[in-house]
Amino acid sequence: MSIALQSWGPVEPLEPALSVRQVLSLERVLAGEPEVVAGASQLDRPVRWVHVAEAADVGVMLSGGEMVLTTGVLLAGDENAQTEYIRSLHRAEAAAVVLGLGRAFPTPPDVMRRAAERCALPMVVLHRPFPFAELTEEVQSRLVRRKFAAVSLSEAVRTALTTLITAGAPLQLLLDEIAQHAACPVVVTNLAHRVLATAGERSAVDDVLRDWERIARQAGGSEGDGWIRAELGGRGERWGQIMLCGHRGDTAGGRLLADRAAEALVLHRMLGGASAHTWEEQSAQSLLTDLVSGVVPARQLLPRARAAGLPVNRRTFVPLVVRDGDPVRLERVLRLLGMPGLVAELADGATAVLLSLARDQDAEALAAHFAARLRTEPGEPRTVVAAAAPRTVWDEVPSGLREAQHVADAVADSSAALGLPAVVRLKDVHLRGLVRLLRDDPHVQSFAERELDGLLCAAGDDLLAVLRTYLATGRNKSRTAQLHHVSRPALYRRLEAIEGRLGVDLDDFEQAASVHIALLAHDAQRS
Structure with missing residues (x-):
């Protein structure tokens, strides 16, 4: 289903929370000639609010994160009160204290400065008279705008x-x-930290996945450097997480984005219903489809494969394509046999399987073991497993998957007639495989139509079926009559009709071979 949607475009990112350093750099504050006299290492503390307070027990009026402005008029001449004032601010987790020099304190008071240094509380003095109301108005308006921006961002997302x-x-x-709103790579993982899906600028995502093993080990740690997580789950069950990787904006804004994203992903999964592919299946399908298509170089897909949990270092890769196999059963068989691999449904009833085996394991024997075990599954007795030659180099995996797909296509709907082995390889498809490769060539198409012209009509469908069986059985008349439930004389009459329409002698080996090749090409083109 194609989806035509309005292009929303990125929402303006939230301004970072104002820090003490940023407040001191405001033009109105610079006019007061600020000087940091204590706690210079803590200037990046966020400022939640601005508060004017003179009382010595100011801490009881605070809730944390405030920048406190004072002239110190109630503190002058009382060193104990000055020390307690700073301690009270520290206990209340104030962001900083700003002291306006003047009649109360013409110079920075040493007692307050030393107390602030011991508490690691930024203390700033203003050397020129400064109306506190202007600073309060400036900072409060910025903080209010930011809160409205947060609400706007939340609703837009x-x-x-x-x-x-x-x-x-x-x-x-x-x-x-x-990812467009977050302006950074986004990664969805399961509980084992295996990557299920990604979004964002391709090169940035690849950088994240390239180092994913280290990132996954640290995934349970505290957030930092823009790595923001939100849990995915519902009804008391947790089944994954979404990560914003290297979010450059405000941490609070990043958490808001992650939470909104988690809500949406949980709803999306719930509405997907039981018939929807799981995200794990979609992840494997996307990776294997990209490998088969060759649109993305294999080396660029290596980080995705590693992050998806596929062992890739010093491994032997066995590309398989299974015809008419249930992907769920294939995954179950892999788990039962303990074989690492990815399973993904392709088009036309084919399922790709990429096995990753240790170098000292017998790849062909294990592929045969997998095929044999698969055929014991309910509903899988006629499954055809096509395999390419094992690959020990990751860059050769795409060609291996395409080879396996070609073999599977070549034996489509013909396994019973050809008596194929459990695992079909390129050497087993012979002429049929060559014709399959050349089916789209205009010369081959013209040849097939020319050779079969007398039967390519509605009235010739029944005769075409008889011809197909006759040639597939090696021109065995008894077997052909048996398969079509007709008597030998009736079959002879049909074969005569076929020879008459085509103008050939089917007892002549060269003419029969020419018709057989044309029929193989015709069937390949139709499928």
């Missing part, structure tokens, strides 16, 4: 994601939207 979910958008579109 929620609206955009809800619209996508309502329209039935796939997971990737939601993640792309989240």
Whole structure:
């Protein structure tokens, strides 16, 4: 289903929370000639609010994060009160104290400065008279604007994601939207920290995945340097997490984005229903589809494979394509046999399987063991497993998957007639494989139509089926009559009709071979 949606565009990111350092750099504050006399190492503390207070027990009026402004008129001449004032601010976790020099304190008071240094509390003095009301107005207006920006961002993200979910958008579109708002790579993982999906600028995502093993080990640690997580789950069950990787904006804004994203992903998964592919399946499908197509170089896909949990260092890769196999059963068989691998459903009833084996394991024997075990599964007795030659170099995996797909296509709907082994390889498809490769060549198409012209009509369908069986059985008349439930004389009459329409003698080996090749090409083109 194609989805045509409004392009929302990025929301203006939240301004970072004002720090003490940023407040001191404001033009109105610079006019007061500020000087940091204590706690210079703590100037990056966030300022939640600005408060004017003179009382010695000011701490009882604070809730943390305030920048306190004072002239010290109630503290002058009382060193104990000055010390207690600083301690009270420290206990209340104030961001900083700003003292306006004047009649109370013409110079920075040493007692307050030493107490502030011991408490690691930034203490700033203003050497020129400064109206506190101007600083309060400036900072408060910035903080209020930021709060409104947070609400606006939250609603914009929620609206955009809800619209996508309502329209039935796939997971990737939601993640792309989240990454656009976050302006950083976004990664979704399961509880084992295996990557299920990513979004963001490709090169930045690749950088994250390249170092994913280290990142995954630290995933349970505290947030920092813009790495922000939100849990995914519902109804008391946790099943994954979403990570903003290297978010450059305000941490609070990043958490808001992550929380909104988590809400949307949980809703998306709930609305997906039991028939929807799991995210694990979608992740494997995206990776294997990219490998088969060759659009993305294999080396660029290596970090994705590693992050998805596929062992890639010093391994032997066995590319398989299974015809008419249930992906769920294939994954179950892999787990039962303890074989690391990825499973992904491709088009036309084919499923790709990429095994990752240790170098000292017998790749061909294990592939045969997998195929044999698969055929014991309910509903899988006629499954055809096509395999390419094992690859020990990751860059050769795409060609191996395409080889396996070609073999699977070549034996489509013909396994019973050809008596194929449990694991079919390129050497087993012979002429049929060559014709399959050349099926789209205009010369081959013209040849097939020319050779079969007398039967390529509605009236010739039954005769075409007889011809197909006759040639597939090695021109065995008894077997052909048996398979079509007709008598030998009736079959002879049909073969005569076929020879008459085509103008050939099917007893002549060269003419029969020419018709057989044309029929193989015709069937390959139709499929």
